[in-house]
Amino acid sequence: xxxFVVNGRTRSLEVDPETPLLWVLRDNxxxxxxxxxxxxxxxxACTVLVDGKAKRSCxxxxxxxxGKQVLTVEGLPQNHPLxxxxxxxxxxxxxYCQPGQIMSxxxxxxxxxxxxxxxxxxxxxGTLCRCGTYNRIRxxxxxxxxxxxxx
Amino acid sequence: xxxxxxxxxxxFMKTAAxxxxxxxxxxxxxxxxxxxxxDTLVSGPxxxxxxxxMVTVVVNKSEMGQxxxxxxxxxxxxxxxxxxxxxxxxxxxxxxAYNHATFGxxxxxxxxxxxxxEWERLSRAGAAARRMLVAAAAQAWKVPEAECRxxxxxxxxxxxxxxxxxxxxxxxxxxxxxxxxxxRQSEWRLLGRRVPRLDSADKVTGRALFGIDVDAPGMLTVxxxxxxxxxxQVKSFDDSAARRVPxxxxxxRVPAGVAVAAEGFHAARKGREALRVxxxxxxxxxxxxxxxxxxxxxxxxxxxxxxRREGDAAGVLAKAxxxxxxxxxxxxxxxxxxxxxxxxxxxxxxRCIIRTGTQxxxxxxxxxxxxxxxxxxxx
Numbered sequence: 001x002x003x004f005v006v007n008g009r010t011r012s013l014e015v016d017p018e019t020p021l022l023w024v025l026r027d028n029x030x031x032x033x034x035x036x037x038x039x040x041x042x043x044x045a046c047t048v049l050v051d052g053k054a055k056r057s058c059x060x061x062x063x064x065x066x067g068k069q070v071l072t073v074e075g076l077p078q079n080h081p082l083x084x085x086x087x088x089x090x091x092x093x094x095x096y097c098q099p100g101q102i103m104s105x106x107x108x109x110x111x112x113x114x115x116x117x118x119x120x121x122x123x124x125x126g127t128l129c130r131c132g133t134y135n136r137i138r139x140x141x142x143x144x145x146x147x148x149x150x151x
Numbered sequence: 152x153x154x155x156x157x158x159x160x161x162x163f164m165k166t167a168a169x170x171x172x173x174x175x176x177x178x179x180x181x182x183x184x185x186x187x188x189x190d191t192l193v194s195g196p197x198x199x200x201x202x203x204x205m206v207t208v209v210v211n212k213s214e215m216g217q218x219x220x221x222x223x224x225x226x227x228x229x230x231x232x233x234x235x236x237x238x239x240x241x242x243x244x245x246x247x248a249y250n251h252a253t254f255g256x257x258x259x260x261x262x263x264x265x266x267x268x269e270w271e272r273l274s275r276a277g278a279a280a281r282r283m284l285v286a287a288a289a290q291a292w293k294v295p296e297a298e299c300r301x302x303x304x305x306x307x308x309x310x311x312x313x314x315x316x317x318x319x320x321x322x323x324x325x326x327x328x329x330x331x332x333x334x335r336q337s338e339w340r341l342l343g344r345r346v347p348r349l350d351s352a353d354k355v356t357g358r359a360l361f362g363i364d365v366d367a368p369g370m371l372t373v374x375x376x377x378x379x380x381x382x383x384q385v386k387s388f389d390d391s392a393a394r395r396v397p398x399x400x401x402x403x404r405v406p407a408g409v410a411v412a413a414e415g416f417h418a419a420r421k422g423r424e425a426l427r428v429x430x431x432x433x434x435x436x437x438x439x440x441x442x443x444x445x446x447x448x449x450x451x452x453x454x455x456x457x458x459r460r461e462g463d464a465a466g467v468l469a470k471a472x473x474x475x476x477x478x479x480x481x482x483x484x485x486x487x488x489x490x491x492x493x494x495x496x497x498x499x500x501x502r503c504i505i506r507t508g509t510q511x512x513x514x515x516x517x518x519x520x521x522x523x524x525x526x527x528x529x530x
Contacts, residue, residue, distance in 0.1 A: 016397075019417045027372075027415040032364035033357020036416070037489045045489055073357035086355045087347070094216030095354030096361060096489040130489050131216045 004065045006031070007075030017063025021055075022046045024062045025072060033073040033099045037128070044127030047100040047107075048072050054107035056126075071106075073099035081147040082106055085140040093131035100127050105141050114145050190320035194280035196248040197273055198227055204304065204316030206231065206238045211249035212269070213260040213510050214240075214350060215488070221348045222266050223273055229341045230277030230333060233315060234304035240349055245512045245530075257513035278331040280322070287322035288313050362508040365495040371400055374419040376409040376426050380435040385409060385428060392425040402426070444480070498523060503530045 003012040006029060013028055020039075025031045025048070034057060037045030041056040048057045049071040076083055082102050092098050101124070108115055108123040115123070120138055129137070192200040199207040208227045214220040220240045228238050243249040249258050252268040281301050289296040292310030299308035306313050336343075353359035378384075388409050390402040398418025403410045409428055413419035468474060494507040496519075503523050509515050520527045 016417070023415060023417045026364075027417070030366060031357075032360075032366070035361075035489070036363065036491065039420070043489065073355075076356075078356070083355050087351055090345075090348060090351060092216075092348070092351050092354040093218075094214075094488060094490075095350065095359055098354055099357045102355065128489065130487070 002062050002066050004062070004067060005069045007070070007072060013062075015062060017066075018061050020058050021048070021050075021060045021062045021065055021070070022057035025057065025070075031072055031074055034103075035096055035099060037097070037100075042126070042128075043097075043100075044104060045097050045100040047103040047127060049103055049107055052107070052110055054104050054123075071103070073102055076102070076106070081144040082109070082140070085144040085147075089136045089140040089143060091133050091136040091140050093133055097127060097129045097131075098133075101129065101133075101137055105137070105144070108141070109145060115141065190323065192280055192283060192315075192319045192323045194276040194283070195272070196243075196246075198231070198276045198280055200231075200233075200280060200284070200315050200319045200322070202316050202319050204237055204314055204319075206233045206315070207241050208238060208273075209241045209243045209249075211243035211258060212265040213508070213512075215260070215508075215510070217265075218348065219260070219265045220350050221346065223269055224349060225341050225346060226266075226270060226273040227277040229339060230274045231281050232301040232303060235341065235346060237304055237315075238349065245516045250513070257511065259511045259513065261510055274333055275331060278333055279328060282328040282331055283322040283325050284315055284318045286325050286328070287318040290325075291318070291321060361490055362495065362506060363490055363493045365506045367495070367497065370495070371412045371414060372416050372419045373410050373412045374416075374423045375405060375407050376411070376423050376428055377407055378430045378432070380430075380432050380438070382435045383430045383432045386431040387429045389427040392427070393422040396422045396425055398422075448478075501525070501529060505530065 001012055001014055002017055002024075003010065005011070006025070011029065013024065015024055015028060022034060022036060025034050026036070034048055035045040036058065037043035039058050041059045044056065046056055046058040047054050049055070049069075050060070050065055051068050052071075082105055086092065086098065086102060091101075104124055104127045108119065112119050112123075117138065120141055124134075124137065124141075190202040194200075197209045197211075199209075201207070206228065208224040210220055210223050212219040212223060224238050224240060228235055243258070245258055247256065250256055251259050251264070252272070253264065254262075285296055285299050285301050285306055288306035288308055288310070289299050291313065292299070292308055294309045299306050301307075304315050306315075306318060350359060376388075385404060385408060388404070390409070393399060393402050393411055396413070396418060398414040399411060399422040400414065401412045402422070403412070409423075409426055411419050411422035411426065413422050490508065494505060497504040503519055503525055505515065505519055507515065516527060516530045519525070519530045523530070
């Protein structure tokens with residue numbers, strides 16, 4: 001039995017503690033906002049926050065988050081500065097990588113409320129976008145930072 | 152695009168009839184003289200205006216990020232003169248009415264053709280519906296149509312204002328206009344301007360449903376063990392360990408390799424990892440990046456085909472004081488999006504439901520019919 005908090009709600013699940021958190025979120029909790037892209041932590045699509053820090057959930061065994069706070073894209077309020085900025089800048093194209101991008105950005109803004117371009121490069125480098133929305137992601141992060149974008 | 156477009160009733164009804172009844176969930180195609188069933192105004196297979204004022208645009212192209220779920224509704228909304236916020240998208244089912252306008256009898260998205268090839272009929276559908284809504288208001292107020300005008304989801308005229316929702320049922324009963332003028336470019340309110348994408352809100356909140364997100368009670372996850380090189384065949388495999396993995400429900404030899412079906416992704420992957428497969432690699436086994444580079448380098452030394460001749464490059468190069476030579480080498484780039492290819496299949500004795508991200512619905516449907524032995528209409 002693994003117990004942890006997801007988006008503010010305590011969940012206790014009978015799952016193999018080796019199961020990657022990604023698949024507990026998607027298959028057990030039906031929270032499909034967090035995406036599967038590679039299964040080996042090289043694309044960032046699966047990024048969630050665990051106790052405020054960005055984690056690649058595809059390689060994080062769910063046993064490791066026992067007793068911790070997990071935040072997924074579904075846990076962000078609609079008026080969150082990052083979501084507002086993402087819409088204002090029309091960042092998404094196909095949209096598949098965007099939850100991972102947004103959660104990585106949320107982690108960045110927690111550490112660095114006013115990130116520079118290099119801060120953004122460094123923090124966001126592991127989250128890939130095949131549509132090439134990187135320039136707009138950068139603009140959106142700056143815009144959200146202007147409005148105090150911590151989750 | 153400002154000549155009137157002739158829209159005969161026969162074209163209208165023919166288009167509507169081609170949308171096979173029963174295949175479209177929630178769609179009621181025209182019956183009788185008008186373009187409607189009940190209180191919903193239906194303008195061909197691509198547009199419905201409901202009594203609640205919601206404008207539903209049926210989009211026959213796949214949204215892959217290129218924006219057709221926004222651009223195609225814009226074509227309709229421009230001519231319909233509706234409020235952009237009342238527009239929603241409904242993906243088209245597989246039916247001939249939704250075939251590509253120029254790529255033959257199939258429903259397919261590609262070649263950067265969607266906006267170009269759908270422009271005419273989507274604009275027409277919107278314009279026809281607008282004319283019918285104006286006619287409905289004129290009828291309600293008992294005034295000439297010329298004294299009424301449509302603007303942003305309402306019709307204004309001597310009787311005041313009536314919303315499209317209020318007019319839908321009455322418009323639905325009217326005959327289809329024969330001549331439907333389209334707007335002049337100078338009259339455009341939406342086209343050529345930045346308009347909020349209809350799919351963005353769902354994409355940033357994680358609500359957007361991708362093929363890989365589809366879920367159903369009792370659904371199994373299947374992963375396929377594929378060969379290390381293209382074209383290799385399974386020589387033999389041992390699934391005894393795979394079958395013992397908790398959650399694994401079956402292991403199958405398939406054309407692509409060996410498939411493991413399990414409850415959830417984690418069990419399927421553990422099952423696949425537990426397989427022992429021996430591959431017959433065939434000719435592809437002898438290929439290597441090094442060997443291919445060598446072959447390309449040799450090919451590059453051959454004279455090329457002349458695509459265009461201007462000036463005297465060879466002569467100038469021969470006389471140049473300084474010549475720079477360089478070899479450029481780019482890696483193989485998979486034409487792959489971030490979402491791994493996937494497909495949901497619910498196969499029963501007499502029907503097959505497939506939910507997948509695809510650019511070619513007709514091809515997929517036909518392939519599934521061939522594989523299952525079902526009729527195309529059952530897929």
